[in-house]
Amino acid sequence: MARRPHVMVVAPPAQGHVRPLLKLSHQIASQGIKVTFVNTEIIHSKVVAAMSDSKNEEIGGVTLVSVPDGVGQEDDRKDIFKFTECFQRTMPGNLKDLIQRTNDSNEDEPIRFVLVGATIGWLLDVVQDLGIKQAAFWTGSPAGLAFFCHVPKLIEDGVLDMNGNIVENDQASISEEIPAWNCSELPWHFPGEQKLQKLFFDMGLVIRPTAQHVKWILCNASYELHSQACDLVPNILPVGPFLTTTENSASTGSFWLEDTSCLSWLDGQEAGSVVYVAFGSIAVFSQQQFDEIALGLELSGQPFLWVVRSDLANGSPVAYPDGFLERVADRGKIVEWAPQENVLAHPSIAVFLTHCGWNSTMEGASLGVPFLCWPYFADQFYNQKYICDIWKVGLKVNPGEDGIRSRTEISTKIQQGICDDNIRINASKRKDLCQKCLSKVIEKAPSLEDNTKGAPGMVRDGGTRYKRN
Numbered sequence: 374m375a376r377r378p379h380v381m382v383v384a385p386p387a388q389g390h391v392r393p394l395l396k397l398s399h400q401i402a403s404q405g406i407k408v409t410f411v412n413t414e415i416i417h418s419k420v421v422a423a424m425s426d427s428k429n430e431e432i433g434g435v436t437l438v439s440v441p442d443g444v445g446q447e448d449d450r451k452d453i454f455k456f457t458e459c460f461q462r463t464m465p466g467n468l469k470d471l472i473q474r475t476n477d478s479n480e481d482e483p484i485r486f487v488l489v490g491a492t493i494g495w496l497l498d499v500v501q502d503l504g505i506k507q508a509a510f511w512t513g514s515p516a517g518l519a520f521f522c523h524v525p526k527l528i529e530d531g532v533l534d535m536n537g538n539i540v541e542n543d544q545a546s547i548s549e550e551i552p553a554w555n556c557s558e559l560p561w562h563f564p565g566e567q568k569l570q571k572l573f574f575d576m577g578l579v580i581r582p583t584a585q586h587v588k589w590i591l592c593n594a595s596y597e598l599h600s601q602a603c604d605l606v607p608n609i610l611p612v613g614p615f616l617t618t619t620e621n622s623a624s625t626g627s628f629w630l631e632d633t634s635c636l637s638w639l640d641g642q643e644a645g646s647v648v649y650v651a652f653g654s655i656a657v658f659s660q661q662q663f664d665e666i667a668l669g670l671e672l673s674g675q676p677f678l679w680v681v682r683s684d685l686a687n688g689s690p691v692a693y694p695d696g697f698l699e700r701v702a703d704r705g706k707i708v709e710w711a712p713q714e715n716v717l718a719h720p721s722i723a724v725f726l727t728h729c730g731w732n733s734t735m736e737g738a739s740l741g742v743p744f745l746c747w748p749y750f751a752d753q754f755y756n757q758k759y760i761c762d763i764w765k766v767g768l769k770v771n772p773g774e775d776g777i778r779s780r781t782e783i784s785t786k787i788q789q790g791i792c793d794d795n796i797r798i799n800a801s802k803r804k805d806l807c808q809k810c811l812s813k814v815i816e817k818a819p820s821l822e823d824n825t826k827g828a829p830g831m832v833r834d835g836g837t838r839y840k841r842n
């Protein structure tokens with residue numbers, strides 16, 4: 374067998390990073406490149422357990438491997454401060470060992486290239502020391518990447534303080550071409566939780582040095598659809614949007630087993646009638662808010678498919694309002710985890726009630742589904758702005774003064790979302806645009822080893838910035 378080039382992909386330990394990186398890995402592997410995909414041990418065991426063929430850790434040229442995350446106690450993993458400290462301290466050494474072991478057992482096909490999630494870009498020093506070429510992958514929107522890259526300048530200009538607070542105005546702007554960030558849209562905004570805000574702000578400070586360090590920073594977007602934001606990051610390489618295809622669906626990188634029974638249930642529903650409700654992998658709700666979601670779905674009168682992770686009720690066992698499950702039995706389907714892209718592609722889906730994570734945003738937009746937006750944290754508030762104000766493909770589900778989204782608000786927005794022709798037409802147009810750009814990574818990407826070329830349709834200007842041809 375001919376020797377293959379060998380790429381190692383290192384994923385940050387979160388669902389929203391693992392899934393897009395695995396999609397990208399499958400595309401790279403489909404070009405005859407060997408890919409070794411690295412998760413932490415805990416994440417690796419979740420991904421493998423959720424695979425349709427969980428005995429096989431090599432799928433379509435992608436080999437799944439793991440490294441310890443350096444955290445001793447299970448409890449410490451729930452403590453984000455302890456976890457971050459242990460992870461950052463031990464990961465460089467663990468990755469270095471893994472690279473050396475992998476090369477020792479693959480003498481014919483040593484690792485030629487390492488791609489890491491940009492949020493763990495501090496790992497690249499180790500890769501550099503080993504003399505291996507590198508790139509980074511940004512999981513969020515190009516606008517979010519541009520914002521993080523501009524943070525040092527915003528601090529220098531006195532717009533942000535060292536804790537990430539906006540100093541004077543209520544907004545931070547990096548360009549007139551894209552919307553400014555309001556205080557509540559800052560990716561590290563955690564009202565009343567200064568320590569957590571500082572942790573997220575400091576984690577974000579790694580993005581700019583990472584982007585400067587690598588020749589290319591890849592992301593799940595397309596230049597055609599996000600040109601203004603892309604133009605703000607000189608070496609961005611937008612290679613999305615990604616959708617799971619049938620050939621790579623055996624390992625989607627999900628942390629939970631996908632319950633495919635919902636697809637046959639959707640087959641039995643009327644076209645354009647079902648509300649799909651899914652808040653990604655991290656969002657949690659108080660019992661009061663959980664009850665309002667249930668009662669709002671009931672009040673709407675629409676059929677619904679609701680993803681209720683076992684940890685959705687903030688650590689408590691999930692408890693539905695009295696009699697709810699019986700009352701909605703003939704029109705509600707609840708699963709712990711759904712095959713989301715298949716669901717969004719189903720003709721019965723009317724609207725997507727979502728937390729606006731970037732992956733969910735790109736999936737919904739690529740499949741032309743109108744959104745009902747309920748951002749939870751990080752970049753999701755800014756993504757909502759794109760969905761509702763720029764693309765005009767969704768509506769906001771607003772909280773009341775007590776911070777709770779009421780059953781009436783939820784039900785009203787479901788009805789409005791279903792009846793709004795403009796939003797439906799815009800969503801369908803957006804789908805057409807996205808489908809034209811669907812990721813064909815190898816066609817789109819210049820050689821990752823060649824820094825003389827820019828992204829497609831772009832030329833290098835003065836060695837540091839790109840301009841459109």
Ligand code: UDP
Pocket residue numbers: 388389390392393627651652653654655656680709710711712713714729730731732733734736
């Ligand atoms: N997802 C899924 N099934 C579900 C819910 C979510 O496969 O029931 C996937 C979804 O398709 C997306 C990812 O999980 O690819 C969630 O990423 P996102 O950035 O939207 O949110 P996060 O989990 O990072 O908050």
